[in-house]
Amino acid sequence: MRFGPDYPDTTYVPHAHPERTFDTGEVVLNYAVAGDESLPALLLVPGQFESWWGYEKAMPLLAEHFQVFAVDLRGQGRSTRTPGRYTLDNMGNDLVRFVAHGIGRPVICSGLSSGGVLSAWLSAYALPGQIRAAVYEDPPLFASETTPAIGQSIKQSIGGMFALWNKYLGDQWSIGDWDGMVAAAPHELPPHLVPLSKALLSGDGPPQNMKEYDPEWGRAFWTGTVAASCDHERMLSSVKCPVLMTHHFRMIDAQGRLLGALSDIQAEYARTLVEKAGNAVTYQSFPRMGHSMHGQDPELFAKTLVDWATALAAA
């Protein structure tokens, strides 16, 4: 079982928005656009095991207010695979180049999950003036690090699942043992991840988003190479623009492990650091919302983002 850019016929499906490409020099980024170019630019960054079309339902709603650019990051969707080079810094710099030379004007950026961490990265490390404001949608700040400054590490949250996926699917789907993975999940996964895994792997074979995902991403998070030279505490202390952080379902189990993207103390500490760096932070808690608000409730996501952006513009 093999998927990815080398197997386009069995991997990809058509979408409502036309897809284009941007050459960063190292990778070819695939992206989709919606909305009129007279509107302010909005950059949408998917989460791990998501591609740009995770935003497909939200895009028409957002396109009433923005020209919307939704990207596949390196290792996602139709964008280039880059073995050994999946780091926040490299993914972030892909987006810096795309905003500067592909979009050509300042943007509001919004990312889900790891994409939310990249939204934080952009708000800290992009070119001066490039990022007008940033949305962190349920971002695993600290919780996706191996040695976080605060709270649960990736091993105490979702990491075991990434490790399992990478083991049976392999970097760039080089192993592709889907059935072996499904069979191993109940006894190889830490018990707190078994229900989530059952929900994600319940279908008949890999779901579309997993086909478009390079399982090496999972290894980069599990082993910590993705953020080895990008400490979240330091990154958040360098943020330079207003931030909207949404915080969805989370629960701490009896052993102190985290179910969800980040815990309350992690969200609170992230907020404190960004505020200390001199920026306004709007924190919104949605404790009954699943991980992807833009997927589960595109109307609420669009309304939340647009209301915040409108208030910012008026301030």
Place this chain on the structure above:
Amino acid sequence: MRFGPDYPDTTYVPHAHPERTFDTGEVVLNYAVAGDESLPALLLVPGQFESWWGYEKAMPLLAEHFQVFAVDLRGQGRSTRTPGRYTLDNMGNDLVRFVAHGIGRPVICSGLSSGGVLSAWLSAYALPGQIRAAVYEDPPLFASETTPAIGQSIKQSIGGMFALWNKYLGDQWSIGDWDGMVAAAPHELPPHLVPLSKALLSGDGPPQNMKEYDPEWGRAFWTGTVAASCDHERMLSSVKCPVLMTHHFRMIDAQGRLLGALSDIQAEYARTLVEKAGNAVTYQSFPRMGHSMHGQDPELFAKTLVDWATALAAA
């Protein structure tokens, strides 16, 4: 004993060329310019424990043919210190931003030592069309990695010296025990590095270049974080422009350790990979030249670079 941007009065000295700054968004890069803007642009990248003014003698010679930009990298000279963030990818992307938004046109890049590795990085990973051609001046390709694809690792070359410096001087000169370092060198260093260390540490206190150097650089190389997500073999296979590689003094000792920047088999393999990627490589061996040709023999360095660039332009 403390040095660096927080102690400018005791750290820096005046230079012949005016210094300017460029804000990447994360760091403020210090650089100097020489030559007329009607000439082609040349970007000069210093080596480890060197600042832009290591090129001071070569710059007037090169400025007859180029508009020359010599930079301090992050952690060098007057540029920003970035604890935990010294990687080839981050340093390389600083230069991508500087070339795009500070210089504003394509360049030939030339770097010494680690700067030569960064010149290789730029020739592989910069924006399309940004790098016209690249000079690798005695670059420790493979030999500055912890797990190289070929030949001696950094532990089998100069790494022990970086470890010693970092131990006694500390990240950002936070320890600053120069005398302790000098006293420890003869018994803490691997024997093959003792003569080199004596030559480098012979003066009365830290030399000017060491004052301007963040010893965390040394730790990043010794521990491998600098290239953890930038395998040299993969990087060289991605090069996209003509290359001039100069190869200076090197010797293999009786235990197989490398004295010099890279061994003959490492240089040969680098050349093979760049050629296989479809690029012309000019290899020039200078077996009696010290590590920095631009410092030791600026005339020969300028002549070598200009002759090669002229031949390229004519081809």
